[in-house]
Amino acid sequence: MATLLYSNASPYARLPRILLHHFDITDIQAVISNPFENQDILICANPLAKIPCLVFDDETGIYDSEVICRYLDATYGGKQLFSQLSNWSQHTQVSMLKGLIDSTVGLRQEQMREEEGVRSPFWTERFEKAILRTTLYIEKEAMVITQSNSLTIQQILLVTALDYIEFRFPDLDWVSHCPKLDNWFKSIRNLACFEQTRPC
Structure with missing residues (x-):
């Protein structure tokens, strides 16, 4: 199962979380992460150590809120958001x-x-x-x-x-x-x- 690393306060991290709910995505778990703690899971997936970051089972990741949102829209939303x-x-x-x-x-x-x-x-x-x-x-x-x-x-x-x-x-x-x-x-x-x- 893929993991979305996020912070509760970050507006950037909120954007893909909104899409998780909007598209009713159940095979991605959202996990709170503090980027300043330099956790291995975050650094392995994103050398910038920034959130949000979507981490896959093979420890690769995609990051930047817009990139993640485009991925979620294309994979789960039928491109209904960005195709507009x-x-x-x-x-x-x-x-x-x-x-x-x-x-x-x-x-x-x-x-x-x-x-x-x-x-x-x-x-x-x-x-x-x-x-x-x-x-x-x-x-x-x-x-x-x-x-x-x-x-x-x-x-x-x-x-x-x-x-x-x-x-x-x-x-x-x-x-x-x-x-x-x-x-x-x-x-x-x-x-x-x-x-x-x-x-x-």
Whole structure:
């Protein structure tokens, strides 16, 4: 049985876990892993020692959240998620939403550096502005992302980003400027695949 190594808090590791639930995959076990412990199972499969990492029985692995998600979609989901990306606009939406997640993680890293006394006001402000600009852009220009009747990879990325903002940065107020996006988020976030993988 293959093993998905993940962290409960990581938005990157959450993405393939959402697909495990969405596709009802039962022959992959999800196991919590701390990449900073440099466990043999992780290092053998991924020399970068980063999670998420999908480890097979022969100790080989595939890693990077998008690569794992593409594998799960192709192997278990009939390519229903990534095959929907039929034009450059949709591919750009995916890049934007991945960048939104990157900005939340960057801001979290700055938050952690504050404990060491080396937090950068410049990067903190830059990440915060990127998050607020992007959520406002979605509200005004890209609500089409939310309008599919079936779950899309864009929606999965967006819910993952918004949940992580709420989890790590409850005082970062995107909601007051994005009522349509907030209403959609509240309507979809309790789907089982999201509820069972929420960061903690």
